[in-house]
Amino acid sequence: MMFLVLFLLTLEYRDDGLAMIPAANGPKMDKLRKQIGSVFKKEGLKITVTTNLVEVNFLDVTLNAVNGRYCPYRKPNDHPLYINAQSNHPPNIIKQLPKMITKRLSDISCDAEEFNKAKGAYEQALRSSGYDEKMEYIEKTSNPADSKVRRKRTRNIIWYNPPYSLNVTTNIGKKFLWLLAKHFPRGHRLNKIFNKNTVKLSYSCLPNVSTILNSTRSQKTVEEKEDRMCNCRNKAKCPISGECLKTAVVYEATLQTEETQYQYIGLTEHTFKARYNAHKSSFNNENQRLSTELSKKVWELKEQHVPYNLKWTILRHGQPYRGGMRACDLCLTEKLCILTSKHENLLNKRREILNKCRHMNKLLLKKCL
Ligand SMILES: [Zn+2]
Ligand SMILES: [Zn+2]
Structure with a gap:
């Protein structure tokens, strides 16, 4: 039998870690806990270790070490909320959203049974945001071709991310690529840097109101810091x-x-x-x-x-x-x-x-x- 050991590392920020080790008796586990603590202490870090856990909620998954099952987890007061289907966002983001949620939920469910148990709240949240897609469990593929990491040549891509707006009727992407071809034609000395393989376009979303408010708040603290105009000791x-x-x-x-x-x-x-x-x-x-x-x-x-x-x-x-x-x-x-x-x-x-x-x-x- 295996036990889960939960690590809680307290640094300047908080972060959790998880480890699984073969089951052992109480004193042995206690010794291990102290050993881990002393390793961290040597580096000036604090850690809280909880041992002998059989089931644990980690990030958005509940893991069970006894029966090997796992299922989605949400904090009790955490209600999912998604952008509205009518919202002023790039169309492919709106189109992909239900698929992305279904994929994530399938990935963190060990089988269709757990998926169906959890999907209710997500389906309801999607419906109230104007989507009518049904969520169906996606079987995990064990196709080796999928898991094989394909060697990819990295290419330096320059991204152009204009903000998206439903009110704009101009096909910005087409115009942009046309301008690119016009001003950096083949044979141009900058064509190697600016061509349709190295410059790509993708719409960006604008920050929401809360992000704007937060940024003005943090700007203020920057300004406050700037008030410090002299750092001379004397x-x-x-x-x-x-x-x-x-x-x-x-x-x-x-x-x-x-x-x-x-x-x-x-x-x-x-x-x-x-x-x-x-x-x-x-x-x-x-x-x-x-x-x-x-x-x-x-x-x-x-x-x-x-x-x-x-x-x-x-x-x-x-x-x-x-x-x-x-x-x-x-x-x-x-x-x-x-x-x-x-x-x-x-x-x-x-x-x-x-x-x-x-x-x-x-x-x-x-x-x-
Ligand atoms: Zn100058
Ligand atoms: Zn000074």
């Missing part, structure tokens, strides 16, 4: 008065010597702090001396033993470049700041205004070719 020593974690900013450095004051305008897509650290390292490592106009000036002053003082301020906030934008807001903002700067000793060269945006490069197709 807040008084923050290079930019408590705003060092701000991203996508145009900043100004003021280099003050006894006689003159120089200004340098720069931008960063990431946090100001990361950019600040890069500047700092360019002042300390001579091989980075030419990295910016500011570092050139700092090294010049260092060599002449002129004492200097550096102060940083944020001039503007911008939008970081995202694929599909026509211009890079951050680069344009920086250029505008350089152009309109009234400082006499601006370290930036006027020709910097002609520089091409660097942020677009990361999205280029060049890397695929």
